[in-house]
Amino acid sequence: MFRIGQGYDVHRLVPGRELVLCGVKIPHSTGLLGHSDADVAVHALMDALIGALALGDIGGFFPDTDPAYAGADSMKLLEQVLADPRVRDWRVENLDLTIVAQKPRLLPYRETMRQNLAAALRICVGQVSVKATTTEKLGFEGREEGISASCVVLLSR
Ligand SMILES: Nc1ccn([C@@H]2O[C@H](COP(=O)(O)O)[C@@H](O)[C@H]2O)c(=O)n1
């Protein structure tokens, strides 16, 4: 049996915050604002997993009013989603993640990002696609006000 899911998330870029994408800390003048570490890429992945199984969304798993998740490492939240009894019997066949950011350049971090996600999901790096694109300076990403990410996953069991 197969299930497909898609996820999308946006976080605002502000000074004085760390920029974390797929668990990789990326040196930059601004970072993403959120209740957690605001790893927008991992949030899109979690929503794709949760959506594939029609389990609601990330806010249902980790309410942003709960102090337990203040500053949370999103890779740890991903582990919690994967450990959920409704999720743990499923395998990820592949995922395709797109990060939309005018800056910084993400290509140098792509392989580490893929390895982080593959390790968390217990799959091969070849099953994990991470892409980055600018918007040619158009829109909120283009103005460097925020970063968005979208993700598609295919699950099987
Ligand atoms: N933040 C980003 C955005 C893009 N890249 C890489 O550059 C390529 C071209 O981007 P365009 O937006 O001009 O299509 C893209 O395919 C990525 O390889 C990047 O590293 N970091």
Ligand SMILES: C[C@@]1(CO)OP(=O)(O)OP(=O)(O)OC[C@H]1O
């Ligand atoms: C991840 C959570 C954790 O409280 O907080 P945020 O970092 O604000 O991220 P968001 O994408 O708004 O999803 C909501 C929450 O689940």
